[in-house]
Amino acid sequence: MEPKRISFRQGCLSRKAEETALRRYEAAAWLESIAGPLCLPQKPSDHEFVSCLRNGLVLCNAINKIQPGSVPKVVSNALMGSPASDNQNPLPAYQYFENIRNFLVAVEELKLPTFEASDLEREKLDTASVSRLVDCILSLKSYHEWKRGAEINGSLKSIKSPLFKLSLTRAQIHMTPSGSFVQRSRLNLTSDTESKPCKAKDEVVRIICQCLVDAKENINQVLATNVTSQEREFKSAVHCSSKEGKVSNDISPLQNKDHYTSDKDRSDHMNFLEAQEQEIRELRLMLEGVKSEYRALHNQVQNDYATLVHEIQGLSTAASRYNEAVKENRNLYNMLQELRGNIRVFCRIRPTFNSTSRSSIEYIGEDGSVMVFDPLKPQSTRKVFQFNKVFGPKATQGDVYKETQSLIRSVVDGYNVCIFAYGQTGSGKTHTMCGPSGGSAKDNGINYMALNDLFSISSTRENVKYQINVQMVEIYNEQVRDLLCTLEIRTCTGNGQTSLPDAKMLPVGSTEDVINVMKLGEINRASSSTAMNDRSSRSHSILIVHVHGEEDSGEATHSCLYLVDLAGSERVDRSEATGDRLKEAQHINKSLSCLGDVITALAQKNSHIPYRNSKLTQLLQKSLGGNAKTLMFAHISPEIDSYAETISTLKFAQRVSTVELGAACANKESNEMRDLKNQIDNLKKALAIKETERVPFSSKMKENVPTMESSSKQAAERTPPRSRRFSLETPTYTKIPGAPTKTSQSQFGFHAQEKSPDKMKCDVAINGQDDFTFSSTSSSEQKSVRASVAINGQDDFSYSSTSRSVQKSVRASVVSKGSNIRKSIQSLGKLINASEKRSNQCPIEKPVSKIRSNLDSKSPVNSKTDSRTMRRQSLTNPLLASSNFSRRSSLGGKSDTNLSDVSKTPPSIKTSSKATKKWL
């Protein structure tokens, strides 16, 4: 056990108390030896000691023994005629007072230290009064000893030294080796011949030592007071001694010739005293020096403390400012990123399955850097990649979601958000997005946590009513399948908000709903075991969360959250895939490679982004190139044998982080916008009515259709079938050289070509559901006007028109959707009127049969090209459409296009645009 620490002050106090007690015991012992048994314990307490002396009997008896007759009349029970013992019948206190008074008078006569009579009467004893009593008794004892000595030597002298008046200090008592207490008189100059100058010298030395001890003990106060007073006492003692020595040799034994055997002794003693005085002076000086040094040190400590406090305050202020600056820096960085619209990239490293295996991850930085190294090739260089954040193997699902949470809030604010997990097979994508199968709630993946958060955030916004629906699909072998009802569904990658209109949309309102939906999706999702992952996802899964919010004010938001768990890229030699697994792996790798192409094109800011090369990129188009906020999780496996895949993933992720999407914008819809949309709907209806008014004309045209029909059929046979929507979303334009005559255009849904000077071809597409697109292009030498109209059923509408006859160029760049829609409505109105006029002006010049004859006369190559053109016309020309050439007819397109013109402008392979090729 650690010893209890005693402070210096505590130590001094306990020492003083001990010394006081020792003196008391000594006084009691002496009294007993002089006045007989006192019935006191060997070590009496203050109270016991004082009680014993209170009646003054003991004291009077003691002094009478030393100096017979000092107290002539001692009051006792016997005197009062009461033989009973004191204890049995004590006398009243005032009667005993007489004894005390007489004793004190006698002591005073002996010039010994006295005490107050009241010191014995106090109920509550204090140390000072007991100390005075003890001092008195001990001085009496001293006197007695001196007297005895003097009687023996026959030289009894009166005691006049003032030092005797001093109270005995603790230093006067010391323990003999035998254990009894021996009192040494303090400068006992009245002692016998043996207490000669050398004894006085000892006393002086002792007093000086006492001064030094005291000085040492109480450097602050005692030195300032006690030491000075003790020194004064000493000085005055020496002074008095020497003075008295001059006046009377009896008074000062110090200078009394009797005390010294010779003058030499006396002068030696005087020299010694002077030397002591000198020493004291020096000591005092030293003390002053120490004190001033102490003061300086004290001041310095105080200054240092103040400086330290000041510096600490400065540091804490700087630290808080630094934190603020870091926070601001991060905010600014985020703002910058948002403005640039960069895709954020987080990297997550899966823990190793085998704890003893070596890892290729060398370092993970707090700043989002990760250093990888191939331990199998020590000569290879270390590669460092920088991302927004890197999660090490120990990062929990909660840690990962914490960094993602802000994006989920954005969804509620009306932003489209896409979070997708990328990485090689078995690197932990599904773990991050869904969590481990059969895991506890804390292992839930981002999908669950995001939806839960959506509920909780939306419930806190009281003035907005939210509706949350989910769709869950997978892309398996380039087929989009609904995971919520196990059906293959058609895709729509148009401008509409709903990319997968046929996918089942389930409303969710609680966590339980979400869990049920996820479970259903997980059950339906294609997964199987491979050599690299027991439960490898064989498809890309996409969870689409639609959040529709309507404020009390009428404003509405509609946003989508895409949560994509991609299938992992795999090396078939390592995954040992064969048969179906091999086919799946090939599809997975191909679609991921298409994703890579899209990312590269976006990073290089190419004009053409190959979204349409795979279903995956089509579905992610809006997230990768739209106005969404996108976050990618790049997953890597730390195992050494996955090093090549790790590097490939990291490089891909690095490339993704350089893609700039442009600032994301919220999908907010004000009341005004909604009105404008309604207007668009009305205009669409008006258009539809116009179309139906043209029915008689189209039926007239039908007479000429049969010949065209067969031609078209031929073309259709050579053209692979594709989804209607796909073709609709690729409005394109083919410049057909040598088109012989002008082609006039009428309604929407027409295809017209103009011969020199203007050549014009227009494609109009109306999406039966919610899309309407129109494009018209005319090329000429110098002037061209290009117009296109696109009405997005939801909120987009744009118009452009090209016509040499109009002779003016219109290019509308609409910043806000509201103004865009307003302008578009005006343009649409004009267009309707203009198209009506044109349709009335353009007579049909050639019968459709002529087209056929023209087509038939072409070379095989040309006829193939023509058939393409015909097919294209069939999609865009309402006339042909009405002749059942194409599914376009279902869109209500009719035209009074001059078919002879079509026949005069056979399409050419050479001049087909790239877009047309692609479209075909």
Ligand SMILES: Nc1ncnc2c1ncn2[C@@H]1O[C@H](COP(=O)(O)OP(=O)(O)OP(=O)(O)O)[C@@H](O)[C@H]1O
């Ligand atoms: N951070 C992680 N902590 C603990 N275990 C993890 C972690 N990441 C992945 N795992 C475990 O690693 C295994 C493979 O993970 P997962 O199935 O998520 O990989 P994947 O990338 O989705 O693979 P695939 O592309 O083949 O579907 C699982 O058993 C999973 O529980």
